[in-house]
Amino acid sequence: MAVATSRTAPWMGADAWPAVRRMPVVVVLSGIGHSEIVDAALADPTLNEVAIPRCEPNCGAPCDALLWRLETASGQGVNQPGVLANYWHRRPYAMTLRLVRYQPGSMEPEILDEGTLGTRGPWAAFTASVDRLAMRFVRDAALGRSRGPAGMKPAAAPHGLPGWLDAARSRWHERLTTEWWSIGFTTAPIEQVLSGGGLGAVSWYRTQAGDRYLADPFPWPGTNRILCEEMPLWDSVGRIVSVSEVNGQLDTTAVHLEDGYHHSYPNTFAEGGRVYCVPEATERGMTRIHVLHDDGTLESVCQVAPHAKLADPTLFRWGDRYWLACTDLDLGNHDNLCLLHAREIAGPWVAHANWPVKIDIRGARPAGMMFNLNGRLFRPAQDCAQTYGAGITIHEILTLTETEFRESQVAELRPVATGPFPHGLHTLVHDGARFWVDGKRSVLDLGQFRRKLFSRASNIFS
Numbered sequence: 001m002a003v004a005t006s007r008t009a010p011w012m013g014a015d016a017w018p019a020v021r022r023m024p025v026v027v028v029l030s031g032i033g034h035s036e037i038v039d040a041a042l043a044d045p046t047l048n049e050v051a052i053p054r055c056e057p058n059c060g061a062p063c064d065a066l067l068w069r070l071e072t073a074s075g076q077g078v079n080q081p082g083v084l085a086n087y088w089h090r091r092p093y094a095m096t097l098r099l100v101r102y103q104p105g106s107m108e109p110e111i112l113d114e115g116t117l118g119t120r121g122p123w124a125a126f127t128a129s130v131d132r133l134a135m136r137f138v139r140d141a142a143l144g145r146s147r148g149p150a151g152m153k154p155a156a157a158p159h160g161l162p163g164w165l166d167a168a169r170s171r172w173h174e175r176l177t178t179e180w181w182s183i184g185f186t187t188a189p190i191e192q193v194l195s196g197g198g199l200g201a202v203s204w205y206r207t208q209a210g211d212r213y214l215a216d217p218f219p220w221p222g223t224n225r226i227l228c229e230e231m232p233l234w235d236s237v238g239r240i241v242s243v244s245e246v247n248g249q250l251d252t253t254a255v256h257l258e259d260g261y262h263h264s265y266p267n268t269f270a271e272g273g274r275v276y277c278v279p280e281a282t283e284r285g286m287t288r289i290h291v292l293h294d295d296g297t298l299e300s301v302c303q304v305a306p307h308a309k310l311a312d313p314t315l316f317r318w319g320d321r322y323w324l325a326c327t328d329l330d331l332g333n334h335d336n337l338c339l340l341h342a343r344e345i346a347g348p349w350v351a352h353a354n355w356p357v358k359i360d361i362r363g364a365r366p367a368g369m370m371f372n373l374n375g376r377l378f379r380p381a382q383d384c385a386q387t388y389g390a391g392i393t394i395h396e397i398l399t400l401t402e403t404e405f406r407e408s409q410v411a412e413l414r415p416v417a418t419g420p421f422p423h424g425l426h427t428l429v430h431d432g433a434r435f436w437v438d439g440k441r442s443v444l445d446l447g448q449f450r451r452k453l454f455s456r457a458s459n460i461f462s
Contacts, residue, residue: 028065062106069101094385181441183437288304302349333384336365352405
């Protein structure tokens with residue numbers, strides 16, 4: 001993979017690599033071995049205009065030259081025998097990776113960049129994701145865009161079942177079960193939730209599995225309705241609907257977006273008497289900001305990122321500009337937080353100087369609306385280490401400018417193990433009176449198992 005030709009670069013309004021007139025710096029790169037991804041990235045001529053990494057996988061400090069080393073949080077080189085195998089598919093299903101700099105002759109490490117990856121999934125995909133993140137760290141360090149220490153506690157040491165056994169167990173779980181999501185509410189005070197006091201009792205709707213579920217709740221300001229994703233259990237093409245409570249049950253009142261493409265996460269933002277809605281549309285270039293009219297129609301205001309695939313776009317106002325938090329699916333499904341900003345909602349929208357601003361499977365991907373409490377800005381995020389939408393972490397944003405970003409985790413929300421939705425908690429919003437959340441339960445689905453077997457057999461013999 002030639003890292004220098006990022007897909008996001010064209011719509012950022014600049015080349016991935018700025019013109020550099022100084023002599024490139026020579027660094028020794030260690031802690032990672034040769035692979036197709038690593039070698040392609042290091043051979044990119046544009047990288048060598050700013051830095052010339054000499055790959056010496058087993059070099060350690062002290063080194064006579066400037067040394068950049070890829071390490072785990074415990075200081076092990078990523079290429080050391082057995083290190084990746086020890087992390088793969090083992091709890092907590094997360095691995096913290098660092099790019100550490102050692103000055104010539106020094107033993108003192110300086111963290112240039114840090115991120116936490118998920119370790120579940122096929123072995124080849126896991127090792128490729130490590131190589132891609134490592135080369136992103138190297139590229140960003142060469143450009144002076146390193147994020148520095150993450151400010152988060154690194155992932156714990158791997159433990160539990162051997163990776164091969166846990167991977168086999170996970171595959172059978174996926175074959176035999178289906179996710180059933182629903183939404184609920186709680187009247188817990190906002191100060192309690194944002195300070196780590198928990199959600200309290202959640203009143204859930206639609207606890208029994210059916211053929212369609214509801215997820216991603218967002219308030220429709222000025223009404224008593226909730227916008228959400230309505231998802232058929234099997235064909236994976238969601239639509240945006242609004243629901244309201246009738247006799248203790250949720251009733252679908254209107255369909256707002258259904259065009260043959262998958263839509264979810266109908267993020268809402270109210271300002272100046274208008275309600276804006278930014279539904280997730282993961283087809284490339286389809287992220288759009290809309291005005292949600294009183295009659296329920298959506299009128300497009302602008303296309304945010306014509307060349308990008310963005311997940312969970314979250315619109316908010318902070319300082320003198322509008323912001324959009326999201327996950328760039330070209331970089332990873334669940335482990336990155338990216339930001340765009342604009343003076344006007346209609347744009348033009350510009351990418352943050354660091355893209356992404358955060359890499360962490362435990363708390364990067366957005367999980368609902370921003371909360372401005374007494375001038376403090378709080379951001380809910382998804383913890384997807386154990387599974388997609390396993391829980392929610394809440395962060396206070398401490399620094400947010402066009403070139404800087406810093407946040408600190410202040411709370412963690414987990415599903416109740418004995419409740420009707422014990423396997424996930426995924427979205428957190430507030431309608432002015434109460435919180436709305438969605439929860440996940442894995443349900444046995446032998447029909448899905450038969451469908452997957454039939455699909456696999458069809459692929460083999462087609």
